[in-house]
Amino acid sequence: MIPRRIGPSLALGLASALLLGACGSSNGTDTGNAAPAAPVTSATADPVTSAPAVGGSSASGRTATTAVVTTRTAQGLGSIVTDDKGLTLYRYDKDEANPSKWTCSGACTKTWLPVIVPESVQTSGVDKSLLGTVHRNGRTQLTLAGWPLYRYVGDTAAGQTNGQGKDGEWHAVTPTGQKSTVTG
Template sequence: MFLRRIVLSLAVGLASPLLLGACGSSNGTGSDSAAPVAPAASDPGAATPSATSPSATSAAGDSGSAGTGQAATTTGVTAEALNGIGSVVADDQGLTLYRYDKDESDPSKWTCSGACTKTWVPVIVGDSVQTTGVEKSLLGTVHRNGLKQLTLAGWPLYRYSGDTAAEQANGQGKDDEWYAVAPSGQKAAETG
C-alpha cells in the first residue's frame, strides 16, 4: 500500500508540469489570415542567458512582462502613429515594440539577457504573426533558448516594462540605446 502511494505521488508530480505547460502553449489565434513568420536565423554564436530552465519564462530570457514572470508572447503586430515619434510598431495589445542598439554588430542575434530582460522583455511568437501596416517580408525570428523571438528587418524586438498601456513609448531613447521601432525596422524618430 505504501509503495502504491509513492508511485502514484511520483506519477502525479511528473505529469503536473507537462499538463501546465500544455495549457500555456496555445496561441489561440484560430485565424487563417495569419502571416507565416520567416524561419529563424541560425545563431550558434548568439549570447545565451546565464540561467537556463525548461520554462518559457526562463527560456525567453529570465523574466517576464512588466515583472509578472510571463513571457512576452504576441500573435500580431501593427503600425501605429504616436505623437512626437511618428509611426511605430505595436504588439497585439497596443504596446510599443523596441530595438536595442547593442544588437547592431549582428542584429539577427540578441544581446539583452539576464537582468536586462526584466526591463526589456523579449517578444516571443508562435509559428504565425498577423500584421497590419508592417511588411510581412521584414518579419522573422531568432532562436532564444528554444523559443522564437520576433525580429523586424533582422532586429530582435522587445517590450519596455515601463509602458503600462497602449500608445505609450516611455522607453524611447532610454540610455541612448533603446528606440521604438518603425515599420521599416529603423529607429522611430526621436521625440522633440
C-alpha cells in the same frame, strides 16, 4: 491511460503540421510566411520565461497560436510598431540585425521583455517579409528587419512610449525596422 496520450499526441501532430506548412516552398519564392532569420543564440543565460507572447494567452492559460503586429502613430515619433494590445515594440542598439543576434539577457530582460511569438504572425501596416525570428533559449523571439524586438515594462497602457531613448540605446521601432527618432 490511453486517452491521456491522445491529447499530447494530437497537439504534437498539429504543431508538426503547422510547422511543415509554414516552411513554404524550396524554390526561394515568398509564400507570405514570415521570413525567419537563421537561428542565432547567445552564450549568456537568459531568463525569458516571464515574457508574454505577442497575442497574449487564451482563457485556458495557453499561449495564443497567432501573434499580431501592427503600426500606429505616436506623437513625436511618427509611425511605430506595436503588439495587438497597442504596446510599443522596441529595438536595442547593442543587438545585431545581420545576422539577428540578441544581447539583452539576464537582468536586462526584467526591464526589456523579449517579444516571444507562437507559430504565426499577422501584420497590419508592417511588411511581413521583414519579420523573422531568432531562437532564444528554446523560445522564438520576433525580429523586424533582423532586429530582435522587445517590450518595455514601463509601458503599461496602449500608446505609451516610455522606453524611447532609454540609455540612448533603446528605440521604438518603425515599420521598416529602423529606430524611431523624435520628429518634433
